[in-house]
Every structure is written in C-alpha cells, then in structure tokens.
Amino acid sequence: MVRDINTTGGILGRKVELLIEDDVCKPEIATNTAIKLVTEGVDIVLGHICSGATKAALGIYKDSKIIIMSPSCTNPALTQSGDYPNFFRTIASDDVQARLEVDFAIDVLKVKKIAVLHDKGDYGKGLAEFAKKYLKASDKAKLVLYEGVTPGAVDYSAVVQKIKHSGAEAVIFGGYHPEASKIIGQMRKKGMETVFISDDGVKDNTFIKVAGEYAEGVYATGPLDTSNNPMAIAAIEAHKNTYGSEPGAFFLNAYSASLCLLNAIQKAGSTDYDAVSRALRTEYVDTPLGKISFDERGDAIGAGFCMYQVQNGVYVEING
Amino acid sequence: MEYFLELVLGGLTRGSIYALIALGYTMVYGIIQLINFAHGEIYMIGAFTALIFTSVLTLLGFNEIAVIVLASLSAVIYSSAYGYTVEKIAYKPLRHASRLSPLISAIGMSIFLQNYVLLAQTSDFLPFPNLIPEFEFIKQYRHIISSSEIVILITTSTAMILLTFLIKFTRTGKAMRATAQDRNMAMLVGINVNRVISITFIIGSALAALGGVLIASHVGQINFYIGFIAGIKAFTAAVLGGIGSIPGAVLGALVLGLTESFATGYISSDYEDVFAFGLLVLILIFRPAGILGRATAKKV
Structure with a gap:
C-alpha cells in the first residue's frame, strides 16, 4: 500500500519511507528496537505486535513525541491507564x-x-x-x-x-x-x-x-469478520498478488492503521505530534475494518x- | 492418590528431559571446568534436525518405525557434529586462557546458534509430528501416563545405563575419568586429552539431541528459542546435583522435575519457578557443592 501511495506522489510532497524492525515479541528487545527507530528519526511507528513488548517501548516513543499505532495490542491498560497519549490501536481491548x-x-x-x-x-x-x-x-x-x-x-x-x-x-x-x-x-x-x-x-x-x-x-x-468488506477483499487480493501468500492475522488491522495514520498526516498537513493526534481523534476513515476513528484514550471506535x-x-x- | 501418581509421572518425565541435557553440562564441566552455555542450542538443533528428517522420510514413504529411528539417529549425529565443531571453534583456542574467556565465548555461541536457526529456518512455531504411536495396552491408562511419556522414561533410563557403562568399564571412559581428575597428569601418561574432550562434547550433544527429539514429539511443537529455557533448567539441575558429577546431574534433574510438578499440582503453577529456584538456593546454602558434589580443597 505504501508503494501505491509513493507511486502516486507520496503525501504532502514527501515519499513515505519504511523502516522495518523486528522486536521478536520480547520487551527487552522492543526497547532496543524503539531506541534504534527514534535515533533514525522516524515520525510515526506502526506496531508493535505484542502488548508486553509495546508497553516496554511506549515510554521511549512518548518521550520522543512519536505517535505509535498498534494493529494488535489488546492490553486494556495501554489506553485505559491514560499514561500514553501517543498510543493508538485499531483493535478492541481485552x-x-x-x-x-x-x-x-x-x-x-x-x-x-x-x-x-x-x-x-x-x-x-x-x-x-x-x-x-x-x-x-x-x-x-x-x-x-x-x-x-x-x-x-x-x-x-x-x-x-x-x-x-x-x-x-x-x-x-x-x-x-x-x-x-x-x-x-x-x-x-x-x-x-x-x-x-x-x-x-x-x-x-x-x-x-x-x-x-x-x-x-x-x-x-x-x-x-470483514470478509464482505470490499476494501478488505481488495487489500487481501493486493497482498496475494505482491507476496504470493495469504496475509497474517493482523493484516487488516495493520492496513487500516496505516490508512488512518497517513490520512491523519495528510489532514494535519505535517508530521507534527499534536496536529496528527488531533486529526486521528477527529477524522473518520474508511478502512477494511469499517469506518473508524479514535476516542480520547486511543481506542478505535468501530472495531469489534x-x-x-x-x-x-x-x-x-x-x-x- | 491417583492425582499424586500423575504428578510423580509428569515430574519424572520432565526430569528425564532435564537429565539428558544436564549430563552434557556436567560432563563438560567435569573435564574442562567450562559451563557450556551453547548446550541448550544443541538440544534445539537436535529437535530441528529430527523435524526436517521426519518430513523428508515421511514423504519418501518410510514406515513409522524407520522414521523414528532414522530421524532420531540423524538428530543425534547432526547435533554431535555441532557439539564437536563448537568445541573446536569456540573453546579449543581458549584452552589456556583465563576461565572467563571460554564462558563468554560459550554465551556468544549460544546467541549465534539461536539466530542462525532463526534465520535459516523461521521464527514461527513449527508443528512437530507425534513420532510415538499410541500403544494399545496403555489406552485405558492414558489419563495417567501417555505412551510418549513411557518412551521418554525408558529411553532416558537406557541412555543413563549405557553412559554409566561407558564411563565405568571402557578405555575411553577411563581416559575421561583420568582427564577429569588431572588434565596435565593424564597428558603425561599418554592420554590424548584433546580427543577425550571432543568425545565428551559428542556424547553430551548426542544425549541433548535425544532429549530434544523426545520432548518435541511429546509436546508437538518447536521453535528456535526452546533451547534457552530447557538449557537454563538443565543447568540448574546440574548445579543442584553437584556440577561435575554424573549421577548428581540425573538426581538433580529428577528432583527439579518433581519439585516443579508438585509445586504446580499442589500450590500454583504461578510459583513453579519460584519453588524450583528456591530449592536450588536452599540446597546450595547447606551443600554448596550440590547434592552429590564433592567439595574439593584448593591449594592457595
């Protein structure tokens, strides 16, 4: 999907660049991953996958004012504690x-x-x-x-x-x-x-x-189940064409998360922390999961x- | 009563696996006073080799028994080769360095092997086929003990007996004991110490591979990380029994397995590790050399 956006000119005149890291789902490695990403100067993080690892990394992103959106972390405290205003997710909590x-x-x-x-x-x-x-x-x-x-x-x-x-x-x-x-x-x-x-x-x-x-x-x-959602069908089809295999468990959540993030950056007109998080909370986005937005705590409205x-x-x- | 029996058997099964791995730790320590932290990885590699061979042999249409035997055999051979190579690459050049250097080298080897399997294979969990068929005669008792548990117990006991025989009654065993007692002296009387050390690594790796195959078949899954926890537990068992002592490693492993099983069964599995390591601390306070370990006087 990022490739599609980049071939149509990127967003705000800039190409979207992906930095991919694997935290192997371990908190102790996730902190290293986070520090690495922060020093490489990322604007937005899509991930991590496991709640434990995410929790460990969140503080580092928060201090660096980086928005992080997870497609799969369902630990309630991540949003409900209110400690991490920079955290969003496209999946309902536990x-x-x-x-x-x-x-x-x-x-x-x-x-x-x-x-x-x-x-x-x-x-x-x-x-x-x-x-x-x-x-x-x-x-x-x-x-x-x-x-x-x-x-x-x-x-x-x-x-x-x-x-x-x-x-x-x-x-x-x-x-x-x-x-x-x-x-x-x-x-x-x-x-x-x-x-x-x-x-x-x-x-x-x-x-x-x-x-x-x-x-x-x-x-x-x-x-x-989103198997009847036309966007979902198209997204899965595109994945199969590119990689030749069925997408993994959180594919649609991740796909939706990137849609929401890119839309918010577009609306905010920059990758500025405050502007993007405001846009995430106010804008509704059509995604393969349905029409979603985010509440004050960062939970997705419309994902069940x-x-x-x-x-x-x-x-x-x-x-x- | 039945519950007690189930816990005992479960604990013995787990203990047997720990014992197979712990033997490698204790034998290597006995001979070169090195804690081989890469040993858990050898166990993991054994399980992976068996998985690969099982898939290939099943595809080629071998029957069940042939698959079990050939897959286990290949795991044993392959792991032994790894154990041998690791020793040659990572420990032998450091034979005369201070004791800390080979230890760090061992930790490095462990990380290397884990990541090697992660990259060469996958980070995902892989299903491991149940190699051991359900025996008919055990069906009515399977709620107490399953056929794979029986196989684990029998195989482990057989391996222990063979190992004891090897060490007590063969020339190689004699050379190993001599090297363990005094390496320089053994060299002076004409024992090829390097060969003895290699043999020790090969035997230890073979036993660990056997453990890897048995447990993978029992629980039905493997991934690149399984060697870490199993290795730590087996190391604990070896220390508990007295590191350097072969009967000690087996005893320590069984005690550890049973403690974990009872802690889970009668108290709570939340505290499984608390009890396992609590026991280690207690024993080390009263017997610093472990249950069967002999305190050695050192010249100052």
Whole structure:
C-alpha cells in the first residue's frame, strides 16, 4: 500500500519511507528496537505486535513525541491507564474479549465450572483478570481454577492434571498460540474433552497448523469478520498478488492503521505530534475494518470482536 | 492418590528431559571446568534436525518405525557434529586462557546458534509430528501416563545405563575419568586429552539431541528459542546435583522435575519457578557443592 501511495506522489510532497524492525515479541528487545527507530528519526511507528513488548517501548516513543499505532495490542491498560497519549490501536481491548468469552461460555455453552488460565504476560494475564472478574460477578457459573503457566516451559502436564481434577468443563485461556497449542495437545492426549476458549492471540492460523487435529472445536474470539468488506477483499487480493501468500492475522488491522495514520498526516498537513493526534481523534476513515476513528484514550471506535470456532481446520464465525 | 501418581509421572518425565541435557553440562564441566552455555542450542538443533528428517522420510514413504529411528539417529549425529565443531571453534583456542574467556565465548555461541536457526529456518512455531504411536495396552491408562511419556522414561533410563557403562568399564571412559581428575597428569601418561574432550562434547550433544527429539514429539511443537529455557533448567539441575558429577546431574534433574510438578499440582503453577529456584538456593546454602558434589580443597 505504501508503494501505491509513493507511486502516486507520496503525501504532502514527501515519499513515505519504511523502516522495518523486528522486536521478536520480547520487551527487552522492543526497547532496543524503539531506541534504534527514534535515533533514525522516524515520525510515526506502526506496531508493535505484542502488548508486553509495546508497553516496554511506549515510554521511549512518548518521550520522543512519536505517535505509535498498534494493529494488535489488546492490553486494556495501554489506553485505559491514560499514561500514553501517543498510543493508538485499531483493535478492541481485552476486556471486550473477556466479556465475550465469559458470556459465550455461560449463556451459549451453558457450562457451570470454568478454569481460567493465563501465560503471566501483560496480554494474557490482563485478559484472564477480566474473565475472572466477570465470572465472579455471575452466579450461573463457578470459577474452579485460576492459574498462570510459565511460557516456554518444557511441558504442561502438571497444569493439565490440575485442570482435570478441578472438574472444569471449560477452560478460558489468556495468552498466545504456542502455549495454547501445547496445553490443548496435552489435554487431548490425556483423553480430556474439556472445552477450550481463548482469545485473538490464538485466533491465528499458525495455531491450527501447530495444534493440528487437536485444534478442532477450539473457540477463540477475534476481530469482526470483514470478509464482505470490499476494501478488505481488495487489500487481501493486493497482498496475494505482491507476496504470493495469504496475509497474517493482523493484516487488516495493520492496513487500516496505516490508512488512518497517513490520512491523519495528510489532514494535519505535517508530521507534527499534536496536529496528527488531533486529526486521528477527529477524522473518520474508511478502512477494511469499517469506518473508524479514535476516542480520547486511543481506542478505535468501530472495531469489534466476535466468537470463532475451529471446524475442519479453519476458523468459522459463530453467531451466538 | 491417583492425582499424586500423575504428578510423580509428569515430574519424572520432565526430569528425564532435564537429565539428558544436564549430563552434557556436567560432563563438560567435569573435564574442562567450562559451563557450556551453547548446550541448550544443541538440544534445539537436535529437535530441528529430527523435524526436517521426519518430513523428508515421511514423504519418501518410510514406515513409522524407520522414521523414528532414522530421524532420531540423524538428530543425534547432526547435533554431535555441532557439539564437536563448537568445541573446536569456540573453546579449543581458549584452552589456556583465563576461565572467563571460554564462558563468554560459550554465551556468544549460544546467541549465534539461536539466530542462525532463526534465520535459516523461521521464527514461527513449527508443528512437530507425534513420532510415538499410541500403544494399545496403555489406552485405558492414558489419563495417567501417555505412551510418549513411557518412551521418554525408558529411553532416558537406557541412555543413563549405557553412559554409566561407558564411563565405568571402557578405555575411553577411563581416559575421561583420568582427564577429569588431572588434565596435565593424564597428558603425561599418554592420554590424548584433546580427543577425550571432543568425545565428551559428542556424547553430551548426542544425549541433548535425544532429549530434544523426545520432548518435541511429546509436546508437538518447536521453535528456535526452546533451547534457552530447557538449557537454563538443565543447568540448574546440574548445579543442584553437584556440577561435575554424573549421577548428581540425573538426581538433580529428577528432583527439579518433581519439585516443579508438585509445586504446580499442589500450590500454583504461578510459583513453579519460584519453588524450583528456591530449592536450588536452599540446597546450595547447606551443600554448596550440590547434592552429590564433592567439595574439593584448593591449594592457595
């Protein structure tokens, strides 16, 4: 997309230049990445992908008055704490997902005993805390287990045994797909049929690829289905033509984020921090996710979530 | 009671994997007093090699048993070659340098190997096929122990027995013990110390590769970073048991695996690592050389 803009003359008479860095989703590396970008003099950052890494880098961008927009960070505190006025995102925050997961488990699946697990990370734990709060507030289901697992541990057999002995009918997991696929694999190998509900960190095709047959039947919340949005169709088509593969999980969010950012710069007439953030908060932009703008805290207005289930190896939207 | 048994078996399985890796740390330390931080990466490379070979062999239409055996064998050979090369490139030139230099070199090697696999393969998690079929006779007990756990326990015990035999009863083993006791003296009586060191690295790497293949098949996924945590835990196990001592490494690994399993099972998995490392601190306070380690007097 940036190439399209540049071939049609760039914006405000300047070409958009991309500096691409990989923080490998680790907070300690994200700070290095951020410092590198700041010293290279970037105007705007699109990213990062993981909430934990983003949180670590945010302070550096804030001090340098750089606007950062993430296509995928859903940790509520990033916007709700109010500490980072320079932060925006094109994805709804975790409390929305947690609410959806709990309501789905209680009202649609009608389970009575629920275990909540998380990966101790900013994203997973944040989500799990909300799920726990909503479960405690409800008298229709009981929270039987609340645990954090160590990401990257050699195996999870002890936790899996614990889930089994807690009698949970459903597990709500806050975290990313590597841990989710390990846990679900070990649960199924032990012959457990427990329902597994997770978040958009798991609603990724890599999860299905890695967990294989064990992924079948897993529920995960993810951004609203946009497959009928003409802009989305066009964007995905363009990606396929350029790179010859299906785009990744947060492609449309990232695409929308760049649309919003470039539009705001255009409207602001410069890359000035105050002008661009004002434009982001006032202008509505047509994106593949629908018409979106940003509220005071930096959350996108108009981007939502719904529930998906793995059926025959693909995520299918469920209307529940 | 059943819950207790499940936790014990889970802990033993995890401990066995730690043990396979910890042996490499402890053997190398025993002989050249070096903590080989690149050892976890050898374990990771073993898992990757097995994945590549499994895919290729399955495509070529080999049967299940042949795939398991050939893939594990290739992982072992490939990792051993890495272990051997790492020693030759990164440690041998520093043999007479101060003890800190090879240590830093080891950390460098670890970072290099991680990034090498990251670039050569992928940063994504890759699915690892379940190499071990579900045994029929175990089906009704699979909620307690799965067939891959049984295979891990059996393979590890067999490897330990073979290793003990090698060290206690063969000429090579004798040379290794002599080198561990006094390198200069061993050289004087005609032992080719460089060869002994190479053999030590090869054996350690082979065991780590075996651990890598077993655990990858058990949990069904790998990525370039798995060696780091497994390596740190195995290193902890080696220190816990007394670094330099072979039975100590195995004991330390099993104790660590069981502690983690019980901490998760009866308290909370949030504190899994707290208990594991808390135990390490406690043991080191009362037995600074580790459970089976011998305190050596140093001439001042």
